[in-house]
Amino acid sequence: MKCGVQILLLSCLVLNVGLPAAYGQSKPTREEKVRADKAKVESEGFWIYNDLARGLEEARKTGKPLVVVLRCIPCEECVKLDDDLMEKDPVVRPLLDQFVCVRIVGTNGLDLSLFQFDTDQSFAVFFLNADQTIYGRFGTRSHRTEWVGDVSLKGLAKALQKTLSLHADFKNVKSSLAAKRGATPEFATPEQFPALKAQYGPKLDYSGNVVKSCIHCHQIGDAKRTLQRSRSEPFPEELIFPYPHPASIGLILDPHECATIKDVVAGSWGQKAGLKAGDQLQTMNGQPLLSMADVQWVLHQTDAAGASISLEVLRNGSVKKVSLKLPAGWRKTGDLTWRSSTWGLRRMTTGGLVLEELTSAERQDLSIEEDKMALRAKHVGQYGPHAAAKSAGFEKGDVIVAYDNQTHLLREADLIAYGLQQTRPRQVIPVKVIRSGKTLTLRLPMQE
Numbered sequence: 001m002k003c004g005v006q007i008l009l010l011s012c013l014v015l016n017v018g019l020p021a022a023y024g025q026s027k028p029t030r031e032e033k034v035r036a037d038k039a040k041v042e043s044e045g046f047w048i049y050n051d052l053a054r055g056l057e058e059a060r061k062t063g064k065p066l067v068v069v070l071r072c073i074p075c076e077e078c079v080k081l082d083d084d085l086m087e088k089d090p091v092v093r094p095l096l097d098q099f100v101c102v103r104i105v106g107t108n109g110l111d112l113s114l115f116q117f118d119t120d121q122s123f124a125v126f127f128l129n130a131d132q133t134i135y136g137r138f139g140t141r142s143h144r145t146e147w148v149g150d151v152s153l154k155g156l157a158k159a160l161q162k163t164l165s166l167h168a169d170f171k172n173v174k175s176s177l178a179a180k181r182g183a184t185p186e187f188a189t190p191e192q193f194p195a196l197k198a199q200y201g202p203k204l205d206y207s208g209n210v211v212k213s214c215i216h217c218h219q220i221g222d223a224k225r226t227l228q229r230s231r232s233e234p235f236p237e238e239l240i241f242p243y244p245h246p247a248s249i250g251l252i253l254d255p256h257e258c259a260t261i262k263d264v265v266a267g268s269w270g271q272k273a274g275l276k277a278g279d280q281l282q283t284m285n286g287q288p289l290l291s292m293a294d295v296q297w298v299l300h301q302t303d304a305a306g307a308s309i310s311l312e313v314l315r316n317g318s319v320k321k322v323s324l325k326l327p328a329g330w331r332k333t334g335d336l337t338w339r340s341s342t343w344g345l346r347r348m349t350t351g352g353l354v355l356e357e358l359t360s361a362e363r364q365d366l367s368i369e370e371d372k373m374a375l376r377a378k379h380v381g382q383y384g385p386h387a388a389a390k391s392a393g394f395e396k397g398d399v400i401v402a403y404d405n406q407t408h409l410l411r412e413a414d415l416i417a418y419g420l421q422q423t424r425p426r427q428v429i430p431v432k433v434i435r436s437g438k439t440l441t442l443r444l445p446m447q448e
Helices: 030-044 052-062 076-088 092-096 153-168 170-180 217-230 292-300 342-349 360-366 384-391 412-422
Strands: 066-070 100-104 125-128 134-138 251-253 261-264 280-284 307-315 318-326 353-357 375-380 399-403 428-435 438-445
Touching (some): 134 153, 153 170, 217 342, 251 292, 342 384, 399 412
Parallel strands (some): 066 100
Antiparallel strands (some): 066 125, 280 307
């Protein structure tokens, strides 16, 4: 039986194709893995391979909802959960049989008006109706390589179950799902972005080098930011801090549940709203919630200048209404340095420097107050545009204490955000550093 339309949006095409190399044989290349994966999936027939239109048509015929899995090329970090999801889990697999399952490999030609997601994620799922109404999303990440605190098979199973409930009551809940689809994007598909247009087409090239023809998920976000920088316009906060993690507002959610609070950080906006551990978030701004990713979607759509989010919370068997108030600049509490896209932002604002915060003891040794900037150059880029800081005289171990005369940028994320919003390409800014006990002022060029 065909399994619903599943678009799992991964920022990489994971290809665990079950081809262990024999002793003495070389490991298969990426190209070989991609082609073997295609042959394996198509022969097994569990997924509709790389054909969303066919999946939508089958959903219309069968009346089933869709789960769409997008697997980009290649990310071995994504393999474990994805393999379990497709082939092994005794709870998830029977649930998938009630869906139409489609796997999309590569984002070439992807409808960006429908599939809007955090492009730095390595695992994301869309649950759809055949008319392309979005029931919800699944897949969250807050670390470069680890995902166990953000997603789980138990959480996925509950999201699938809730999707089936929404699908059974579709006529009554459809209006509440409208906001799960965002505004019309500037470019309809990824390959239309200026940074991607010359190199990529709307389809994968199986007649040539399929790996090189694939647009990775993270390249979509990179293309957006490159375009913004080329226009010499300040970056909006939602482009710097996209899809805020619930932890950034003080909500630690349980990855094994749909949207249940595991803990609330003391002094956070979540605590000030009266939210408590054990609360089950039923809706945010009227939208039903299937997972942590759905919470992130609502936060992503929330004004960076400050807003109030309405919630319905199930607590001790009764539903309570809660107002979550977020002040101006609330997004800036989030972290961006784990994201693959940060490397491009460092090119623009630090000339290829990777920065880390000094410890309290290290601050004391240099007589730097706790509320003043103290960011050490952990790595200095060596090549191309990422060597701009090196060319300007920066060295590993330099401690930045002022950037464009600003001394309040305490985290690398704060410095990058300031650079994106307050500087322009080709501008040269002063950067004060401490090196071997001496204070130097270097001139750092800003880049596109």
